[in-house]
Amino acid sequence: MISKPEAVVRGWGVILMVTVSACLLSGCWDRVEVNDLATITAAGIDQYSDNLIEVSLQIYTPPRAGSSTDMSGSEEKNSQNQSTVISATGVNIADAVSKIQEKVPRLLFWGQVEVFVLGHEIVKRNIAGHLDYILRVPQIRGSALIFASRTKAKEILALTPQLRSNSADMLEESNNLKLNLTMSVGKLNIMLEGGNGTGILPSVDIMPPPEGQPSNRRYPAIVGCAVLKQEKLAGFIDEKTMRGVMWFRNQIDKVTVTIAAGSAKAPISVLLNRGKSKLKPRISNGVWEVLVEVDTREILIQNTSRIDISRLKGTQxxxxxVKQDIEKIMNKTLSIMQRKMNADVLGFGEAFHRKYPKLWEKEKGNWDEIFPQVKVKYEIKTVIINPGKRESPTTSRKNGEGG
Incomplete structure (x- = not known):
């Protein structure tokens, strides 16, 4: 049984411990209220002059309290741009951002930025110094998407697309569809460091408004890619070549392939349900080779030919x-990268590095001479797993081909 004096001592001990612990807690002395933050959703960087750049920040503008809604319940934000673009010039990003902060009565917050757009002139010069800021600021996540613009980045951010609240939201959602090559800030940094400044960025341009719509209905869209060499623009590639890069890099997803088949060369379209590709490097007698294994599963979505897909011969x-079409696209892409740009955005260097780490360390300085000479072979497997809701062609079955 505890005596009364001992219980008093223990009680005071507990009080003392709680008091000391409370003094060591940081509490909320450095808190910043949400209402005091200017949330950045996207940032654009343009070349303003020889010595100055222009940084444009797309800042989220919350809807006004009590905004009107229609009878269907759709909010006013569906027809209004929910962002404000503020710009300033400086010798670097940090300098320009500090000037923007002077214009904004709230603390700039980078924690929600999802999109970075690099203007055409910025990409033509060199992006290394600008990436340093993006990668160094703790609030900016490595998963933020990065694009190269074929026009000024400021113009991209200022667009007010119909289907989304702002241009950054539209680019992010386009990325989620996985129809185009995607690149995050973190992945680009790894690619540039591992490939001696070689990288690739989805390129974005301003599309004209739909027919009959006013000029302010222009919208941003991904149109191919920008290829980087020594951290600056080597050239642009179109959407078809971009698909080839995605096949090599195992980034292909939902894509429609249309081929001409049958005696009438009528178009047939299949939707890629699943696609995987793998690079298998090999060095034999001083010859560097890559075997590209592609395994795909397709769904037939339109058949305007007389080929009867319900029969084995028609399926084959x-x-x-489809196999020939994939190989043709990949061969064209390979030719452009090896002979025209000499830029390994296909992942060959990464594959050789993984399999031959010691030899790679010795030869990586000569990769610009080795890469154009790499021999490539293909093993492509395509399987139609679903003919859709109907198996026979639109034309009469008795006129069918393939069986």
């Missing part, structure tokens, strides 16, 4: 044509 005809 379509699968072979």
């Amino acid at each position: 005809i379509v699968e072979e044509k």
Whole structure:
């Protein structure tokens, strides 16, 4: 049984411990209220002059309290741009951002930025110094998307697309569809460091308004990619070549392939349900080789030919044509990267580095001479797993081909 004096001592001990612990807690002395933050959703960087750049920040503008809604319940924000673009010039990003902060009565907050757009002139010069700021600021996440613009980045951010609240939101959602090559800030940094300044960025441009719509209905869209060499622009590639890069890099997803088949060369379209590709490097007798293994599963979505997909021969005809189309796209992409740009955005260097780490350390300085000479072979497997809701072609079955 505890005596009364001992209980008093223990009680005071507990009080003392709680008091000391409370003094050591940081509490909320450095808190910043949400209402005091200017949330950045996107940032654009343009070349303003020889010595100055222009930084444009797209800042989220919350809807006004009590905004009107229509009878269907859709909010006013669906027809209004929910962002404000503020710009300033400086010798670097940090300098320009500090000037923007002077214009904004709230603390700039980078924690929600999802999109970075690099203007055409910025990409033509060198992006290394600008990436340093993006990668160094703790609030900026490595998963933020980065694009190269074929026009001024400021113009991209200022667009007010119909289907989304702002241009950054539209670019982010386009990325989520996985129809185009995607690149995050973190992945780009790894790619540039591992490939001696070689990288690739989705390129974005301003599309004209739909027919009959006013000029302010222009919208941003991804149109191919910008290829980087020594951290600056080597050239642009179109959407078809971009698909080839995605095949090599195992980034292909939902894509429609249309081929001409049958005696009438009628178009047949298949939707890629699943696609995987793998690079298998090999060095033999001083020859550097890569075997590209592609395994795909497709769904037939339109058949305007007389080929009967319900018969084995008809299925094999379509699968072979799809295989040839994939190989043709990859060969064209390979030719552009090896002979025209000499830029390894296909992942060959990464594959050789993983398999031959010691030899790679010795030869990586000569990769610009080795890469154009790398021999490539293909093993492509295509399988149609679903003919859709109907198996027979639109034309009469008795006139069908393939069986």
